[in-house]
Amino acid sequence: MYSPEVEKALESAGAHIGDIIRIQRGSEVYEGILLPRSEYGDPSCIVIKLSSGYNIGVKYTPGTVIKRLRKAAEVGKFPAKKAERKPSLPPVSLIATGGTIGSRVDYVTGGVYMCVKPEELLYLTPELEDAVYIERMRSPFLVASEDLTPDDWKEIAEIAAKELNTDVRGVVITHGTDTMHYTSAALSFMLRNLSKPVALVGAQRSPDRGSFDGAMNLLCAAHYAARSDIAEVAIVMHGESSDTYCYAIRGTKARKMHTSRRDTFRPINDLPLARVWPDGRIEALNTKYRKRGSSEVYADTAFEKRVAIVKA
Amino acid sequence: MRDKSFYRSIGLKCGLEIHQRLKGGKLFCSCRSTLSEEPSLEIIRKLRAVYGELGVVDRAAAFEHMRNRKFVYKYYPSESCLVECDEEPPHQVNKEALEAAITAALMLNAKVVDEIHVMRKTVIDGSNTSGFQRTMVIALDGYLEYKGEKIPIAQVCLEEEACGILEDWGDTVVYRLDRLGIPLVEVSTGLLEGYSPEEIQEIALLIGVTLRSTGKVRRGLGSTRQDLNVSISGGSRVEIKGVQELELISKVVENEVERQLSLIKLAKELKEAGVREEDFKPPMEVTELFSETKNRVIKRALKSGGVVFAAALPGLSGFASRELCPGLTLGKELAYHARAYGVGGIIHSDEDLAKLKLEDEFKKLRELLKAGSRDLIFIVAGPPDRAAEASRAVVERAKQLLNGPPEETRAANPDGTTRFTRPLPGAARMYPETDIPPMPIPREYVESIRASLPEHWEQKVKRFTEQLGLPRDLARQVVWSEYLSLFEEAVEKTRLPPTLIASTLVSTLKDIKRRDKIPVEQLPDEKIMEALLAVDGGKISKEALPDVLRELAKSPGETVQAIAARLGIKPITLEELREIISSTIQDNMEVVLEKRERALGLIMGRVMAKVKGRIDGKVVSEEVKRKLKEVLSTSRVEA
Numbered sequence: 048m049y050s051p052e053v054e055k056a057l058e059s060a061g062a063h064i065g066d067i068i069r070i071q072r073g074s075e076v077y078e079g080i081l082l083p084r085s086e087y088g089d090p091s092c093i094v095i096k097l098s099s100g101y102n103i104g105v106k107y108t109p110g111t112v113i114k115r116l117r118k119a120a121e122v123g124k125f126p127a128k129k130a131e132r133k134p135s136l137p138p139v140s141l142i143a144t145g146g147t148i149g150s151r152v153d154y155v156t157g158g159v160y161m162c163v164k165p166e167e168l169l170y171l172t173p174e175l176e177d178a179v180y181i182e183r184m185r186s187p188f189l190v191a192s193e194d195l196t197p198d199d200w201k202e203i204a205e206i207a208a209k210e211l212n213t214d215v216r217g218v219v220i221t222h223g224t225d226t227m228h229y230t231s232a233a234l235s236f237m238l239r240n241l242s243k244p245v246a247l248v249g250a251q252r253s254p255d256r257g258s259f260d261g262a263m264n265l266l267c268a269a270h271y272a273a274r275s276d277i278a279e280v281a282i283v284m285h286g287e288s289s290d291t292y293c294y295a296i297r298g299t300k301a302r303k304m305h306t307s308r309r310d311t312f313r314p315i316n317d318l319p320l321a322r323v324w325p326d327g328r329i330e331a332l333n334t335k336y337r338k339r340g341s342s343e344v345y346a347d348t349a350f351e352k353r354v355a356i357v358k359a
Numbered sequence: 360m361r362d363k364s365f366y367r368s369i370g371l372k373c374g375l376e377i378h379q380r381l382k383g384g385k386l387f388c389s390c391r392s393t394l395s396e397e398p399s400l401e402i403i404r405k406l407r408a409v410y411g412e413l414g415v416v417d418r419a420a421a422f423e424h425m426r427n428r429k430f431v432y433k434y435y436p437s438e439s440c441l442v443e444c445d446e447e448p449p450h451q452v453n454k455e456a457l458e459a460a461i462t463a464a465l466m467l468n469a470k471v472v473d474e475i476h477v478m479r480k481t482v483i484d485g486s487n488t489s490g491f492q493r494t495m496v497i498a499l500d501g502y503l504e505y506k507g508e509k510i511p512i513a514q515v516c517l518e519e520e521a522c523g524i525l526e527d528w529g530d531t532v533v534y535r536l537d538r539l540g541i542p543l544v545e546v547s548t549g550l551l552e553g554y555s556p557e558e559i560q561e562i563a564l565l566i567g568v569t570l571r572s573t574g575k576v577r578r579g580l581g582s583t584r585q586d587l588n589v590s591i592s593g594g595s596r597v598e599i600k601g602v603q604e605l606e607l608i609s610k611v612v613e614n615e616v617e618r619q620l621s622l623i624k625l626a627k628e629l630k631e632a633g634v635r636e637e638d639f640k641p642p643m644e645v646t647e648l649f650s651e652t653k654n655r656v657i658k659r660a661l662k663s664g665g666v667v668f669a670a671a672l673p674g675l676s677g678f679a680s681r682e683l684c685p686g687l688t689l690g691k692e693l694a695y696h697a698r699a700y701g702v703g704g705i706i707h708s709d710e711d712l713a714k715l716k717l718e719d720e721f722k723k724l725r726e727l728l729k730a731g732s733r734d735l736i737f738i739v740a741g742p743p744d745r746a747a748e749a750s751r752a753v754v755e756r757a758k759q760l761l762n763g764p765p766e767e768t769r770a771a772n773p774d775g776t777t778r779f780t781r782p783l784p785g786a787a788r789m790y791p792e793t794d795i796p797p798m799p800i801p802r803e804y805v806e807s808i809r810a811s812l813p814e815h816w817e818q819k820v821k822r823f824t825e826q827l828g829l830p831r832d833l834a835r836q837v838v839w840s841e842y843l844s845l846f847e848e849a850v851e852k853t854r855l856p857p858t859l860i861a862s863t864l865v866s867t868l869k870d871i872k873r874r875d876k877i878p879v880e881q882l883p884d885e886k887i888m889e890a891l892l893a894v895d896g897g898k899i900s901k902e903a904l905p906d907v908l909r910e911l912a913k914s915p916g917e918t919v920q921a922i923a924a925r926l927g928i929k930p931i932t933l934e935e936l937r938e939i940i941s942s943t944i945q946d947n948m949e950v951v952l953e954k955r956e957r958a959l960g961l962i963m964g965r966v967m968a969k970v971k972g973r974i975d976g977k978v979v980s981e982e983v984k985r986k987l988k989e990v991l992s993t994s995r996v997e998a
């Protein structure tokens with residue numbers, strides 16, 4: 048979002064985002080890759096990436112000369128990874144709905160995008176391939192969780208029910224964390240006769256960082272879905288700040304307690320269902336839970352949207 | 360001794376990166392940065408290889424991921440918060456640090472950028488909990504004058520300090536969080552060509568002095584750190600990280616030049632001997648062969664479930680003990696590559712195998728590997744996956760010997776040698792920090808800082824000489840020392856003679872370090888100031904200052920008052936002095952009467968022994984003279 052005069056100057060120089068340009072202002076010369084502007088900062092500063100990799104803003108003033116030098120290298124994407132069939136591993140289905148866990152950073156602009164293909168998730172967590180076999184990947188929509196509506200819950204419930212009635216051991220749903228506990232509660236009520244585990248999982252740190260927490264969460268969620276005997280909808284996320292284990296928290300009892308901490312989800316008036324370790328160990332913490340069975344699941348998605356909360 | 364023309368002839372090119380910690384709080388949160396507490400908690404994390412901007416894993420990042428290490432972070436309640444734990448986004452950039460960085464940039468004649476963008480630089484060795492270091496360009500394109508020439512200053516950055524490392528057990532590294540986030544200024548020179556290693560060191564010193572003259576930098580252990588990149592014609596660009604002492608720079612550069620020259624020579628020799636890349640075979644697992652071994656190290660490794668891998672390195676027999684540069688043999692160089700994978704090192708056939716009780720095994724090994732007499736055989740013992748990776752890394756490194764020095768990142772050892780740490784990181788390791796919006800820097804703000812820039816160091820030397828009456832040498836020493844800002848503060852806050860303050864800071868402290876081997880540089884400014892104020896207030900004499908400072912350095916927790924009391928150096932009054940002088944003369948009356956004026960030295964010595972450090976020596980001398988004269992004049996009458 049450059050100012051109109053900068054837009055005009057860039058246009059008359061024939062410079063497009065991604066081009067290598069030279070900006071000359073008096074005796075000062077700057078060269079770098081032309082980048083788009085975020086909504087913050089000074090719209091009359093031209094943002095370039097220097098050859099050192101650093102970005103800086105160069106103020107455009109009358110008399111500043113912009114020259115387009117050449118086109119820069121194409122910005123890459125994650126190569127989507129095809130899941131390999133490993134008959135020895137337990138099969139699960141994965142439903143991708145969006146959120147930080149499935150986001151991708153444009154390393155040039157810093158912009159965050161949703162992974163377009165769910166296969167890209169596998170690229171972020173290659174360990175998954177040795178833990179479970181992803182039988183199917185479904186992606187009804189990819190949105191940030193604050194944009195989800197009750198209609199979306201219905202759609203997720205219907206897809207999940209369908210998947211649960213196949214030969215998979217359980218279902219993993221990737222989801223943004225802001226409203227994950229709403230979806231987990233909704234699914235808990237909508238999925239009737241539940242006989243297999245359903246794990247909701249997300250991330251508090253984005254996959255561009257070395258400290259991405261989503262990989263361990265996803266791995267633990269897959270173990271919960273494939274290996275536990277708990278036939279309940281649960282949120283499977285970090286149990287503590289350390290990368291040691293996850294808690295599986297009953298879908299109707301979970302609450303997000305902090306905007307950014309890894310261990311944000313806590314059970315309210317309840318014990319976590321289990322502690323799940325990334326190496327596949329599952330330690331039951333709550334004796335009262337619904338056991339895995341063989342009943343057919345159905346989605347009861349009748350939902351009254353005209354509801355208001357009155358807080359006294 | 361190699362002279363400047365030698366370094367010119369081999370095409371030595373060197374870039375300097377000077378890192379200097381700034382005073383004040385942390386860069387992206389409001390934690391203290393005092394580094395004094397005990398840790399209260401631990402966090403355990405892992406870091407993952409990340410996918411760079413071109414869709415590929417950065418090669419240095421992938422290397423760290425492969426090592427699959429566990430990181431333990433010690434948490435210090437007042438010096439770390441959710442930001443250091445990577446549980447909360449960074450706060451706004453610390454304004455004080457930003458101003459200090461702009462001040463430094465202007466002192467280096469650099470152009471401050473119009474808008475600052477904070478970046479994330481991928482670092483996954485665990486030293487940053489987030490997996491990246493936050494850094495920003497403050498200014499570009501400056502210079503410093505050196506021997507009449509302009510030394511290019513390419514870039515001035517402001518960035519966050521990484522965690523301090525406490526322990527490294529190979530697969531687990533323990534870090535302290537308190538250091539993470541301390542603001543640092545990083546000054547990068549352009550490529551310096553045609554300079555000798557000594558001159559490169561002087562340039563580094565000059566940059567350090569310029570930064571200190573801002574008065575906004577920290578001093579003491581670890582507050583500065585130098586990275587170098589060194590290359591010669593026919594060699595490769597090698598980054599050397601973490602030279603702690605400026606005085607080591609020339610030695611590190613000399614050693615690196617030597618190392619690269621040796622590797623170039625070795626490549627030629629190996630090629631001439633007919634060694635080819637395809638002669639190198641991958642390592643084999645040979646654990647069986649060592650089941651009855653008498654070697655203690657291997658026995659222990661096998662007992663804890665370890666394995667042994669071995670390989671032959673064609674044509675390298677006899678070369679392992681060759682020195683690449685002083686203190687670094689080829690064998691050690693190869694071992695560093697194994698150690699990077701978390702094993703102890705390698706054992707090779709150039710070593711004293713009889714002493715290692717491995718003669719039999721190596722004889723069998725030579726047959727098993729079908730190795731000739733000109734081949735060097737080595738083994739690696741350790742946990743299965745690590746021993747396999749480590750032995751493969753050694754073979755790969757040996758193979759590279761045919762092509763001269765490879766590009767890589769090395770770390771400086773305290774003796775001026777270096778060790779391999781990892782391959783050189785790719786370019787794809789920097790992207791924007793989206794949690795902090797770009798910061799436009801108004802020109803008026805820059806100009807207001809420029810208008811009140813601190814004096815240039817040469818001006819300071821002139822002023823200290825002319826106005827404070829310091830001898831020129833002492834003035835220069837103070838200005839070039841780490842204690843410059845403490846000196847200026849003490850001159851302002853006390854009535855002590857500037858020469859006393861200066862010599863205390865630049866020579867007394869150094870003497871204490873040298874003579875008593877006490878790490879006096881760890882003594883905080885506030886404690887030194889406390890001692891100076893005590894002298895100023897008459898609580899201790901200036902003679903007692905060295906003793907007090909030495910004791911303070913040993914136990915910085917104590918107060919100056921407590922130390923003075925403990926040392927029994929409570930100052931005495933003039934009355935008390937006169938009494939001591941009278942009684943001393945009385946006790947030695949015979950000698951006094953005999954030697955008369957010549958007894959001055961003796962009396963002075965006896966008195967000083969009693970009052971040393973408790974009153975000004977000049978006063979003692981005057982008083983002894985006066986009293987002696989008085990006694991002699993009366994005794995003459997009596998006689």
Ligand SMILES: [Zn+2]
Nearest residue numbers: 388390439440
């Ligand atoms: Zn903090």
